[in-house]
Amino acid sequence: MKVTDIRLLSCIFRQNKNYKGTGEVEMATNIRFGADFDEATKVATGIIAVVIPENECYPYSFEIEVGGKFSLEDDEIPHIERICGINIPAILFPYLRENVADITRRSGNSPVHLGTINFVEIAKQKKLSVSAPPGITKHPYPNQA
Numbered sequence: 001m002k003v004t005d006i007r008l009l010s011c012i013f014r015q016n017k018n019y020k021g022t023g024e025v026e027m028a029t030n031i032r033f034g035a036d037f038d039e040a041t042k043v044a045t046g047i048i049a050v051v052i053p054e055n056e057c058y059p060y061s062f063e064i065e066v067g068g069k070f071s072l073e074d075d076e077i078p079h080i081e082r083i084c085g086i087n088i089p090a091i092l093f094p095y096l097r098e099n100v101a102d103i104t105r106r107s108g109n110s111p112v113h114l115g116t117i118n119f120v121e122i123a124k125q126k127k128l129s130v131s132a133p134p135g136i137t138k139h140p141y142p143n144q145a
Contacts, residue, residue, distance in 0.1 A: 001076055004043070005067075006066065006067070006095055007066070008064070008095075009066060010063070010064070013064075013107065014062065016056070016059055028053065032049050033047065034046070037072075037084060044072060044080070046084065048065070048096050050062075064103065068095075082123075086123050100112050
């Protein structure tokens with residue numbers, strides 16, 4: 001598998017102007033991921049996103065999506081479910097984590113450091129899917145500029 005592109009697809013950040021809290025806040029995060037495979041081009045496209053919802057008790061809310069394109073060799077295609085369900089999100093997650101830490105730090109707050117995710121365990125808990133689950137933006141992946 002060859003990484004052909006990784007990029008930030010979207011970033012929506014809102015500072016909560018009414019937030020009066022001090023110190024650390026435990027915020028609920030929702031991380032979603034999905035991937036599609038085009039058999040004709042042998043290209044897998046993955047998206048991973050994190051959401052911290054609007055909440056009066058949170059200093060901010062955001063949604064950040066990172067996407068990637070991956071070229072596969074013929075001998076990798078039989079393993080497409082594992083590649084799309086485990087490998088691609090595991091490759092994209094550090095890019096998502098970096099964007100989250102950077103945007104929260106630049107907002108004047110302490111950076112949010114997302115914890116590690118064991119995508120193998122997630123795959124064991126649910127059936128692997130090659131299509132994007134509900135909640136993942138299903139927009140066409142932008143062409144490289």
